[in-house]
Amino acid sequence: xxxxxxxxxxxxxxxxxxxxxxxxxxxxxxxxxxxxxxxxxxxxxxxxxxxxxxxxxxxxxxxxxxxxxxxxxxxxxxxxxxxxxxxxxxxxxxxxxxxxxxxxxxxxxxxxxxxxxxxxxxxxxxxxxxxxxxxxxxxxxxxxxxxxxxxxxxxxxxxxxxxxxxxxxxxxxxxxxxxxxxxxxxxxxxxxxxxxxxxxxxxxxxxxxxxxxxxxxxxxxxxxxxxxxxxxxxxxxxxxxxxxxxxxxxxxxxxxxx
Amino acid sequence: xxxxxxxxxxxxxxxxxxxxxxxxxxxxxxxxxxxxxxxxxxxxxxxxxxxxxxxxxxxxxxxxxxxxxxxxxxxxxxxxxxxxxxxxxxxxxxxxxxxxxxxxxxxxxxxxxxxxxxxxxxxxxxxxxxxxxxxxxxxxxxxxxxxxxxxxxxxxxxxxxxxxxxxxxxxxxxxxxxxxxxxxxxxxxxxxxxxxxxxxxxxxxxxxxxxxxxxxxxxxxxxxxxxxxxxxxxxxxxxxxxxxxxxxxxxxxxxxxxxxxxxxxxxxxxxxxxxxxxxxxxxxxxx
Numbered sequence: 001x002x003x004x005x006x007x008x009x010x011x012x013x014x015x016x017x018x019x020x021x022x023x024x025x026x027x028x029x030x031x032x033x034x035x036x037x038x039x040x041x042x043x044x045x046x047x048x049x050x051x052x053x054x055x056x057x058x059x060x061x062x063x064x065x066x067x068x069x070x071x072x073x074x075x076x077x078x079x080x081x082x083x084x085x086x087x088x089x090x091x092x093x094x095x096x097x098x099x100x101x102x103x104x105x106x107x108x109x110x111x112x113x114x115x116x117x118x119x120x121x122x123x124x125x126x127x128x129x130x131x132x133x134x135x136x137x138x139x140x141x142x143x144x145x146x147x148x149x150x151x152x153x154x155x156x157x158x159x160x161x162x163x164x165x166x167x168x169x170x171x172x173x174x175x176x177x178x179x180x181x182x183x184x185x186x187x188x189x190x191x192x193x194x195x196x197x198x199x200x201x202x203x204x205x206x207x208x209x210x211x212x213x214x215x216x217x218x219x220x221x222x223x224x225x226x227x228x229x230x231x232x233x234x235x236x237x238x239x240x241x242x243x244x245x246x247x248x249x250x251x252x253x254x255x256x257x258x
Numbered sequence: 259x260x261x262x263x264x265x266x267x268x269x270x271x272x273x274x275x276x277x278x279x280x281x282x283x284x285x286x287x288x289x290x291x292x293x294x295x296x297x298x299x300x301x302x303x304x305x306x307x308x309x310x311x312x313x314x315x316x317x318x319x320x321x322x323x324x325x326x327x328x329x330x331x332x333x334x335x336x337x338x339x340x341x342x343x344x345x346x347x348x349x350x351x352x353x354x355x356x357x358x359x360x361x362x363x364x365x366x367x368x369x370x371x372x373x374x375x376x377x378x379x380x381x382x383x384x385x386x387x388x389x390x391x392x393x394x395x396x397x398x399x400x401x402x403x404x405x406x407x408x409x410x411x412x413x414x415x416x417x418x419x420x421x422x423x424x425x426x427x428x429x430x431x432x433x434x435x436x437x438x439x440x441x442x443x444x445x446x447x448x449x450x451x452x453x454x455x456x457x458x459x460x461x462x463x464x465x466x467x468x469x470x471x472x473x474x475x476x477x478x479x480x481x482x483x484x485x486x487x488x489x490x491x492x493x494x495x496x497x498x499x500x501x502x503x504x505x506x507x508x509x510x511x512x513x514x515x516x517x518x519x520x521x522x523x524x525x526x527x528x529x530x531x532x533x534x535x536x537x538x539x540x541x542x543x544x545x
Contacts (some may be wrong), residue, residue, distance in 0.1 A: 012393035012396070058285060061281055061282060061285075062282060065282060066284075074528075076286060077287060078289060078290060081473070081524060082477075083520060084495075085498050085516075085519075086296070086498065086516040089296065089513070090292040090293065090296040090516065091292060093295060093296065094295060101295055104310055107310070108312070133302075135289070143534065144538065144543060145496055147535040147539075151543075167390055173420065180541060185539060185542050186539070189538075189540070192386075194385065198388065198480050199495075202479075202499065203502055216388075217388040218388065219386060224392050225395075225484055233392050234393070237392065240386050240388065244385070244386055244389075248381055251384070
């Protein structure tokens with residue numbers, strides 16, 4: 001079963017892509033593939049760093065509360081659990097420049113909203129997509145980092161406090177190093193999901209306007225299932241696969257180190 | 259009443275202690291507002307949906323969109339498809355994966371193998387779906403399983419399987435070997451010991467693993483989108499998506515479908531809360 005669903009498709013797509021060698025040479029001259037790759041990398045890096053910082057801040061914040069921790073933790077997880085399609089639909093309702101609730105609320109507060117086009121503006125579309133991802137997946141970083149924080153034994157923190165270390169010193173020299181394995185793991189897991197992001201963009205922008213939010217997985221989808229060019233789609237899949245494998249090696253090492 | 263200096267200091271300290279709570283409440287507001295907004299749209303009359311200023315509370319509620327989507331529309335059929343798919347693929351993945359996980363946990367494997375099997379299981383989980391979808395599409399087309407729930411169920415079983423094996427192996431390894439050895443001395447067969455002694459012990463873990471499979475199958479979009487293009491085999495996410503890309507969008511019915519689509523996930527997540535961290539980190543963080 002595993003064999004049929006993991007190895008065989010791979011062999012099949014090697015055959016498919018290799019049937020015509022131009023599939024691979026085309027990769028290097030395809031402007032759209034380059035754009036999609038750059039945008040995927042950009043999206044991954046920015047979403048990842050924002051989600052990490054926010055997630056860490058939230059984890060520290062909730063951890064410091066004396067009461068209500070369980071409530072806040074549960075409520076904050078909800079965005080991540082929703083079907084991505086449903087989350088994206090909600091954000092379309094929010095983002096719509098004319099009748100969306102975001103611009104409606106901003107206008108109500110006295111802002112000028114005519115230029116705020118969110119996902120339908122060429123320059124703001126990618127940032128808007130990133131914002132949705134941050135909303136949806138910061139909870140993931142928050143959850144894992146929270147669990148990591150709770151797993152830190154109290155003794156070293158206590159010892160540092162007795163030695164007279166300030167809050168920042170304790171965080172930097174004790175908490176952060178002890179949290180590092182969890183951080184690495186969470187970042188790698190998130191990276192792999194970001195690299196293959198599809199659902200939200202498909203609903204929010206379909207890669208547009210123009211090519212403003214085109215990503216590699218969306219481009220592969222279009223090539224294969226709109227233009228029926230399966231060979232070229234398979235060739236592009238390999239580039240994505242190679243990138244993911246690179247990351248997953250790191251991930252496996254991180255998991256084993258725990 | 260005039261406050262003393264110490265009194266002011268005390269008041270300021272109390273106010274400062276509230277700041278973290280305010281920040282936490284703000285975060286919860288941001289996390290939930292989009293979900294709440296979707297809910298209101300699904301309950302508003304069409305004239306109120308995009309009214310300015312936006313109506314957060316106090317609108318006239320109606321259930322007509324739910325009726326539209328489920329009684330009159332095709333969402334009831336999509337819902338049924340999604341339920342069937344999630345249930346069947348989860349059961350199948352458990353039926354194959356649990357014995358495999360038990361075998362991996364209990365029998366001696368050469369050290370090198372052990373690593374390799376683990377890595378392999380994990381890497382199938384890491385494959386970007388778009389990479390396997392082209393060949394899968396062509397394979398299913400050849401087997402005439404395109405646009406059928408059976409085809410999709412096989413695929414879902416396939417990508418939940420590695421996860422089941424991986425998670426259950428972890429849970430099995432936490433059960434001391436001696437317990438089932440004692441049972442086997444008492445005349446139980448190994449299968450009997452697994453069924454009657456070990457499985458009840460790992461039941462919470464088993465339930466959590468099942469919940470994860472259900473949620474993955476329930477939320478999955480890309481495979482369903484590509485492998486089922488006929489109305490009859492559509493799942494809930496694909497049904498919703500196919501409405502969004504139409505020219506004229508019926509937001510009410512769609513939000514209603516969205517709300518219905520998220521309810522089971524939230525219920526399941528609440529049920530498996532204790533194991534969320536472990537499942538989401540592929541077992542690496544035992545939360």
